[in-house]
Amino acid sequence: MTLIDLRRLRAFIVLAEEGHVTRAAERLGIQQPPLTRLLQGLEAELGVLLMHRLPRGVQLTEAGKVLLEEARIILARADGVTDLVHRAARGELGSLAVGFTSSAALHPFVPKALRAFRESLPHVSVTLEEAGTAELVDALMHERLDAAFIRSPVGRTPGLRIDALLEEPMLVALPVGHRFAIDTRSRLLLTELATEPFILYRRTAGPGLYDTILTACREAGFSPVVAQEAPRLTATLSLVAAGYGISLVPASMQRLGGEDIVYRAVAGSSKLIAPLLLAMRQSHPAPALAQLRGLVQRMVVSQRAIT
Amino acid sequence: MTLIDLRRLRAFIVLAEEGHVTRAAERLGIQQPPLTRLLQGLEAELGVLLMHRLPRGVQLTEAGKVLLEEARIILARADGVTDLVHRAARGELGSLAVGFTSSAALHPFVPKALRAFRESLPHVSVTLEEAGTAELVDALMHERLDAAFIRSPVGRTPGLRIDALLEEPMLVALPVGHRFAIDTRSRLLLTELATEPFILYRRTAGPGLYDTILTACREAGFSPVVAQEAPRLTATLSLVAAGYGISLVPASMQRLGGEDIVYRAVAGSSKLIAPLLLAMRQSHPAPALAQLRGLVQRMVVSQRAIT
DNA sequence: AATTTTGATACTTTTAAGGTATGACATTGA
DNA sequence: TCAATGTCATACCTTAAAAGTATCAAAATT
Numbered sequence: 020m021t022l023i024d025l026r027r028l029r030a031f032i033v034l035a036e037e038g039h040v041t042r043a044a045e046r047l048g049i050q051q052p053p054l055t056r057l058l059q060g061l062e063a064e065l066g067v068l069l070m071h072r073l074p075r076g077v078q079l080t081e082a083g084k085v086l087l088e089e090a091r092i093i094l095a096r097a098d099g100v101t102d103l104v105h106r107a108a109r110g111e112l113g114s115l116a117v118g119f120t121s122s123a124a125l126h127p128f129v130p131k132a133l134r135a136f137r138e139s140l141p142h143v144s145v146t147l148e149e150a151g152t153a154e155l156v157d158a159l160m161h162e163r164l165d166a167a168f169i170r171s172p173v174g175r176t177p178g179l180r181i182d183a184l185l186e187e188p189m190l191v192a193l194p195v196g197h198r199f200a201i202d203t204r205s206r207l208l209l210t211e212l213a214t215e216p217f218i219l220y221r222r223t224a225g226p227g228l229y230d231t232i233l234t235a236c237r238e239a240g241f242s243p244v245v246a247q248e249a250p251r252l253t254a255t256l257s258l259v260a261a262g263y264g265i266s267l268v269p270a271s272m273q274r275l276g277g278e279d280i281v282y283r284a285v286a287g288s289s290k291l292i293a294p295l296l297l298a299m300r301q302s303h304p305a306p307a308l309a310q311l312r313g314l315v316q317r318m319v320v321s322q323r324a325i326t
Numbered sequence: 327m328t329l330i331d332l333r334r335l336r337a338f339i340v341l342a343e344e345g346h347v348t349r350a351a352e353r354l355g356i357q358q359p360p361l362t363r364l365l366q367g368l369e370a371e372l373g374v375l376l377m378h379r380l381p382r383g384v385q386l387t388e389a390g391k392v393l394l395e396e397a398r399i400i401l402a403r404a405d406g407v408t409d410l411v412h413r414a415a416r417g418e419l420g421s422l423a424v425g426f427t428s429s430a431a432l433h434p435f436v437p438k439a440l441r442a443f444r445e446s447l448p449h450v451s452v453t454l455e456e457a458g459t460a461e462l463v464d465a466l467m468h469e470r471l472d473a474a475f476i477r478s479p480v481g482r483t484p485g486l487r488i489d490a491l492l493e494e495p496m497l498v499a500l501p502v503g504h505r506f507a508i509d510t511r512s513r514l515l516l517t518e519l520a521t522e523p524f525i526l527y528r529r530t531a532g533p534g535l536y537d538t539i540l541t542a543c544r545e546a547g548f549s550p551v552v553a554q555e556a557p558r559l560t561a562t563l564s565l566v567a568a569g570y571g572i573s574l575v576p577a578s579m580q581r582l583g584g585e586d587i588v589y590r591a592v593a594g595s596s597k598l599i600a601p602l603l604l605a606m607r608q609s610h611p612a613p614a615l616a617q618l619r620g621l622v623q624r625m626v627v628s629q630r631a632i633t
Numbered sequence: 634a635a636t637t638t639t640g641a642t643a644c645t646t647t648t649a650a651g652g653t654a655t656g657a658c659a660t661t662g663a
Numbered sequence: 664t665c666a667a668t669g670t671c672a673t674a675c676c677t678t679a680a681a682a683g684t685a686t687c688a689a690a691a692t693t
Contacts, residue, residue, distance in 0.1 A: 023404055025331050040640060051680050055640060065408055067415040071610050071679050085414035096400050097330055101372055107392035108374045263335050303378050305388045318373045347671060360651050379660050
């Protein structure tokens with residue numbers, strides 16, 4: 020069973036247009052006998068007469084007319100394939116799965132970058148997913164994600180490439196009315212927090228920030244009193260707002276918490292810095308990922324120029 | 327330039343599904359090396375890497391994923407071609423151009439047949455055209471029409487095949503108030519019309535009926551006084567209604583003319599008969615035409631059974 | 634009736650696809 | 664670490680399919 024092939028469909032279209040085997044062969048750059056056999060081959064395979072043989076020339080049968088229409092559609096599509104594939108290779112087409120942690124999502128840079136990407140490459144369908152750092156890393160390694168915005172350096176992760184995008188200081192988040200929440204202009208010394216109850220968000224969800232806080236406190240000479248662990252950064256702030264304790268959060272969180280939380284800068288530690296990172300697989304990056312990466316890098320450069 | 331062919335697209339799909347050259351080759355019933363070359367050939371032609379070569383197996387690139395999607399669409403369409411062409415050859419698909427004269431259009435059989443055809447073969451797109459007999463015959467010969475409902479035997483017409491469908495008597499159409507229009511039950515003798523002014527519709531538009539009337543009158547021993555010629559049968563009846571004269575029209579016209587025209591049967595001539603015919607080309611009938619013809623024949627048989 | 638036009642057929646040559654054997658490379662297990 | 668294994672790539676040969684050449688057959692036109 021040598022099913023229909025495009026070579027014959029192409030020839031058939033020319034033949035139908037010319038209505039004349041010899042002339043069509045000429046236009047196709049072949050001789051007349053092969054073209055005749057080509058038509059015969061099509062007819063034999065389809066089991067249908069495609070052209071009436073007239074004394075001068077040939078003429079489409081109804082079946083032939085239907086085949087002609089269909090052949091044109093198929094060939095147009097087939098001819099479009101090259102361009103489509105090229106665009107996919109350039110990353111202008113295709114799909115991209117991007118993940119982010121809840122804390123990354125709260126950094127204004129992330130939605131800004133995603134929006135800019137969507138606008139610059141509208142034909143790439145972007146899938147978004149929010150999850151904890153561990154899940155994101157796992158998804159990256161198992162090809163369920165192509166890239167992820169995260170906040171923690173996650174130690175050695177073989178097979179991952181991590182771009183450092185931005186850094187920001189961490190601030191103390193205090194409930195309104197807290198004794199440290201009166202003078203909000205000056206920096207608070209980290210050691211002053213030694214006896215305060217801390218709200219931290221689960222280490223499993225985001226080990227990076229958790230460890231950053233613990234390391235900074237240890238260097239300042241104390242081990243923080245962890246009053247409660249929250250499943251997400253937003254939950255942490257809710258607990259702070261409710262007065263259950265204080266926390267240390269990335270500066271970009273300031274816009275959250277409304278009037279119930281007061282933020283203050285911290286002095287006494289050079290480690291209290293929250294990075295924003297873009298993680299991806301090292302091998303076989305999707306072309307659209309290269310585009311995203313380039314876009315993000317350019318945005319980072321212009322962001323730094325402003326700050 | 328050996329553009330993309332379906333054989334390779336088929337192989338590519340299997341290869342993509344298996345993710346494994348050797349296994350895919352097995353499924354395709356070929357050896358591994360040809361399949362490898364096949365993939366290489368596609369990549370060379372498209373100028374794009376379609377699969378990453380992993381230590382165990384292969385894996386689609388983004389470009390490969392796009393090609394896979396597109397290939398599936400193209401092949402589905404290509405595989406559908408056979409069925410489509412078969413249906414076209416059986417006359418279940420395609421197009422049919424049908425003409426009719428104004429007088430044929432007024433016979434209830436014609437719209438009934440066209441509606442039945444549309445219902446039985448909804449995928450055949452039917453084009454309708456009303457014109458004079460001469461134009462219809464010309465259109466048939468020049469392939470602008472496939473069939474035409476006409477009323478006149480049009481003498482010898484080489485290349486045409488004509489099916490006689492139905493016959494009906496011709497009636498005298500009289501304006502209300504005419505002296506012959508009082509007794510409508512009895513037959514009027516043709517000779518009684520010898521001195522009446524006749525309205526006939528143009529010979530060029532429909533030579534058949536015109537000649538039928540003239541022949542019948544001559545046989546009855548007179549030559550009719552043609553008061554006026556009308557371009558169409560409906561115009562003829564309008565003129566009769568307005569009192570400009572009388573006419574002889576097919577019996578099925580009775581439903582026209584409303585209350586202004588009285589119809590009476592005629593005695594004294596066996597020639598005053600109007601046929602309904604279906605004309606078509608003798609050579610290369612469209613398959614859908616064969617379907618129409620069969621349908622019409624069946625309808626004629628059941629019609630005659632009733633009458 | 635002869636000539637021309639045009640598609641069909643028989644046979645040969647060329648090209649492309651498929652098969653066989655083997656290599657290169659990387660992973661895995663002892 | 665080295666051999667065994669799995670897997671795609673390459674080289675070379677064989678087979679099959681497409682194209683070319685020469686010629687025929689049928690029908691129409693002069």
